[in-house]
Amino acid sequence: MLGVQLVQEQRLRLSITPEIKQSLHVLTLSGQELIRYLQDAAAENPLLELEEIPFSPYRSARGTERLWHGVYDPLLQARRAEPTLEEVLASQIRIAIAPEEQKRAAVYLAGCLNGNGYLKIELTEVQSDLGMSINEVTAGLKLLQSLEPAGVGARNLQECLLLQIHRDASAVPHAAQMVQAGLEALVPFHPARIAARLGITAQAAQRAYDYITQLDPKPCRSIGSDESPHYVIPDAAVELVNSEMVLSLYTAGNLRVSMNEACSSWIRKASPGERWVHRAAEARAILRSMQLRRRTLLRVITAVLDEQKRFLSEGPDAIVPLNLAVIAERIDMHESTVSRAVNGKTIRTPYGMYTLKAFFDTGVKTLSGTETSSSAVKRRLKEIIRSESVNRPYSDSQLAAVLAEEGIVISRRTVAKYRDELRILPSLERKRWV
Structure with missing residues (x-):
């Protein structure tokens, strides 16, 4: 017969607490992501305080590592918003010597260009929208195509290249003829074949091809880009001082994270309830996660740079093969922890900005x-x-x-x-x- 009985037994099981999950999450964040995380946490938890910190470098006992609290704000170097492509072209149209109807058509067409400066709308559609004749719309297109940069207002790549060639007084002979013959002949390019097709020498075909490859297929891509600039806040900086490596950790956007003393004291004395006790525990967990992140980053980056010592004196060519297992064994951590510490982190070196992943190479x-x-x-x-x-x-x-x-x-x-x-x-x- 089958029976039911109660059995008591003891098992060991690995479990990840919410605080450990939070520490692992904070470790994976880059400097910019950490700033947003702390700002969101401070907005939800009144016990957390964020404040700007003054320049106050901290040097560790080793004498070659320090925690950098200096004011480092790359956003101060950010440029103001640039005028859009439509605004740039409209300003040129306003001072152009042309009939008003032609200018109106050119302004409308300027608003129909894509980010690379190409016109992707039919002239008949523009004619219907503006109530103009096709000749007036065509005149507006010619005015638009006469503006800077050369190639703006083209309807395809072939027309874009031809506009640039016709505007260039130093254009190489036969370049326009080669483009008009068809772009399919240029990829792949064989001078003898295209020369026989156009009735020119192979040398002339090669010179024309070299000139064409220097033209810009997207002449307006750098004007009024919709993409916002990406600024990188390094997590650390390293330099050589008297042939000795000096490692500096930047704090998250020069923010000091602390607990509000008045609120903490009130919670201890007044015992307002479980909700505020839970908030205090959350704040303390974030502070511990920040301290653990700082210590882990310092150990990982120091170990990586010790393995890549020649990089600091000889440059990128001196980077040696390295994998996560070597660093994990050296600092007695799990590979997954090292991977989280390396992910998304950037370091400023004498040779420019490098991601930590760049030092791990096959x-x-x-x-x-x-x-x-x-x-x-x-x-x-x-x-x-x-x-x-x-x-x-x-x-x-x-x-x-x-x-x-x-x-x-x-x-x-x-x-x-x-x-x-x-x-x-x-x-x-x-x-x-x-």
């Missing part, structure tokens, strides 16, 4: 038995291609052979992969005939 074996980073191999590959003969560019096999002579052993397929990642054309399309 390795490529060399003949000496050591390893070099794949990013260093890519930079060397780019240098070799930049110095090659334009008449006889290296094939992927030849590039692999040149790297092998320097002690870097990679296959032709790996060379092709790196070249694609660098957005470098194959040898046939890099070849120049002049």
Whole structure:
């Protein structure tokens, strides 16, 4: 028979408390995300206080690490909103010498351009909207296409390139003829074929092609961009002082997080209820999460830079292969914790801004038995291609052979992969005939 009985047993189970979840979440946030998180938390919890902090560097016992409380606000360098493309063109139309009806049509067409300066509306539709003749709308389009930058108001890429060529007094001969013949002949480009098609020499075709590739296919993309600028607040900064590494941690937007003493004292003395006790516990948990984040970041960044010591003195080419397991073992943390600490973090170095992930690179074996980073191999590959003969560019096999002579052993397929990642054309399309 089956029976029912009560059994008491003891088990060990790993459980993540809400406070641990909060600490892990705070650790994954970048500097800018942390600012928003703290501001939202302070808006919901009256016990939390945020205040600007003055310059007050803190140096740790090691003498090579410090916590930086200096005023660092990149938003002070932010530019004001730029005029839109429509406003830029309208200001040119206002001072143009043309009939008013033509100006009105040009202003309307300027408002119909996309972000790259192309007109994606039919002239018959504009004619219907404005109640003008097709000749007046066409005249307005010609006025629009005469404005700066050259190529604005084009209806397709071919017309955009032709507008730029016709406005350029130093345009290379046969460039307009080559564009009019069709853009499909330019990709891929073969000088002998296009020369035979147009009745010109291969050298003339190559010069015209080189000129065309310097034209801007999106002439208005930098004017009145709808995308807001992205400003990066570094989480840390590193520099060499007397051949010694000095690491500085930036606080989150120069904000000091603390608990309101008056509210805390009131809660302890008056015992207002469970709600306020819960709020106080939340505030203390956020403060502990911030302290843990700071300590973890300091340990992780210090370990990463110790592994990449040559980077500070020799530059990006000296980055060595590195993975999360090495850092995790060095600082006695789990790989997932190191991954969270590295995610989204930026560090200011003597060679510019770098993400922490940039210091974790795969390795490529060399003949000496050591390893070099794949990013260093890519930079060397780019240098070799930049110095090659334009008449006889290296094939992927030849590039692999040149790297092998320097002690870097990679296959032709790996060379092709790196070249694609660098957005470098194959040898046939890099070849120049002049």
